[in-house]
Structure formats: structure tokens, C-alpha cells
Amino acid sequence: MEFESVGPDQEGLEKVPSNEGFLEGDMEARSKTSLRMHYEAQVQVIQNQIGNLEEIRGSLGLSQRKMAQLLLVDPSTWTRWTKNGDEAPPHIWRALQWYSALKEKIPGLTPQYFIGSNPQALHQKALRELDMERQERQQNLNVLALKLDHLSSERDSLREELLRMKKDLKFYRNAIIFTLSLGISWGILFMFWKGL
Template sequence: MEFEREITAKIPDFAMAKVEGDSELRIKTSLRMKYEAEAAVIEKNLGNLDQIRQDLGLSARKICQLLMVDPSAWSRWTRPGGKAPPHIWRALQWYLSLQEKVPGLHANYFLNRPAIRVDTKTLQQVQELEFDHRELLGRMQSLEKKSDSLIQRLQEAQRVNKVYEVAGLVVGLMLAGFVAFLWIRGRG
């Protein structure tokens, strides 16, 4: 016993406390004490477990299925002096908050959804699809580069074509001027 006191005196994150179900004092971490305090605040704000269950409109069996706990644990927690673990209180708090945000979301949404079973064949198909997807992305990027290159070549060709058009106009004007010069000289 003296040894335990010495340890807790040296480590400030631990404290001696009586843990539920134990007859002796045991070390409780500061995190555990924090979680238990948070659970007590949640209980104070929301009410006891049976009140929350009734607010949700669920039977004891359904709430156990929703929380994924054994019904005997629920019975133990709801007895006088019983205490649910902090994660149960947090889960109920989240579920109540979720129902406030999405009123149409009922427990049946969570309870009646089949679990997805992934076998090796399905996993292989998913991996093949991912490979095909990556391959198609690579092809798409390659095509984008080619199309960008073609667009640049087309724009360059248009610039060259405009230069040729301007050159053609200049040559045409020069030719017209030369013909006019010859015509005027020939008349004169």
C-alpha cells in the first residue's frame, strides 16, 4: 500500500480511487477521471439511461442493439447504483444530437442495415476497377497533353496563315501598284 502511494505521489496524472466492482483502491488515470466527469455532466443534462431510452422511443432490446451492448449490461447499468461507461453516455449524446439535426433519421436506419461482407473475389474486383481507373486517368492525361499540343499547333498555324494572308495582300497591292504604274506610263 505504501508503494502505491509513493507511485501516485510521483505521477500527477494518476490518483487513487475506488473503482466500481473492486474492494480495494486502484489507480485511476486522469483521463478516466475526466471521462467519468464528462459522463456525469451528460447524465445531468440528458437524464438517466431509461429516460434517454424513452425519449428515443426505443425498447431496452432496441437500445442495446443500437449501442451494440449485451442486454445484461444495460440491465446492470440501469439498476440503482449502476453506472454506464463514459463511451455509452457519449454515444447516446451523439445519437440525440443526430436526431435533432436529422429528425427523420430513426434507429431502424442503423439497426436494419446489413453488414457489408467483403470476400477475396469482391476485393479483387475492386482492385481491378481501381487499376482500370488509374489507367484511364493516365490515358486521359495523355490525351489532354496531346490536345493541348494540337491546340498550340493550330494557333501557330493560324498565326502563320494570317502572316501569309497579310503577305498576300501586300504582294497583291504591290502588283496592283505596279500594274497601275505601267498603265500610267503607257498612256503617257
């Protein structure tokens, strides 16, 4: 096995094996570093969260050419990743995760935001739309609060009416009991008086 120098041939510097004489499969057969395995695991997690490359492109609403423009890669690279099954690098998956999260957090975001010539203007427009939506929701909340207050006051008036009716019912019940008692007492007195 031949070795290439990483730097000037000095004592103490690390020498790296040369790729000469190895086939592509031999290089892949070598063990992966822990950092590489970590990146691959992150890519797998991101893929599970947001889908494959074509699903992400569809959710962002971009053509293949625009997607390549967004990621700053050649369109043939995008085609190689999607058609030939080559894996996109971890930083591409991170970028796609970020774009998807941004689109999810700002619902009014259009594809032009990502690739437009003036992203600041599009950003301001998206913020204005969000602000208008927030104001509309606040107005709806205010209307609902007024309705709730009205229902609350109506409930309170109904509760007062119910208490008043209970008092009236209690009064009428006591009045009927008193009248019946008085009638029975007079009847007993009348019968007693007639019997004498």
C-alpha cells in the first residue's frame, strides 16, 4: 500500500493511504467514522420527518430546476439524487428541513420567497399577511368575548329571575298552607260551635 503525505514530509506528520489501486467498492467496504455514521443517522431522521426529496419539492411547490437553484446545485445533481438513487449530502437535508419548517411556520409563504430576487420584500409581505391574519383573529376573539359577556349577563339575569320565581313560589306555597290552615281551623271552630 502506498502512502501520500498530507503535508510536507516531516517527522510527526500523519500519512494517509493513497486511493491508487483501490476499486470503488473497496473504499465503501472500509469502516465508517463515527461522525459519518452520526450524519447518516441525522439524514435518516430528517427523511422520516419530511419525506423523500420529491415529496419535499412538491410540498415547497418548486420545479426541479427551481429546487436545484434553491439548493445552489446543478440541476443534473438533483436529477442524480432523485432518479439514480444517489444520496444527497447531510447539509442538503438540513437545508430542506429548514425550508420545510419555515414554510410550516409562515403559512402565507410562496415558493417565490425561497428563490425570489428580493427575499426581503417577500419576507416583509409574508409578515404583513401574518399581521393581518393576527388582527383578524384578534377581532374574532373580541367578538366572541362580547358574545360571551352577553351570554354571561343573560345567564345572570336568568339566575336572578329563577331566584325571584323560587321566592314567589315559596310565598304562594306558604300563603296556600296558611289559607288552608285557617280554613280548617275555622271549619273546626264552626263545627265545634254548631255542636254546642
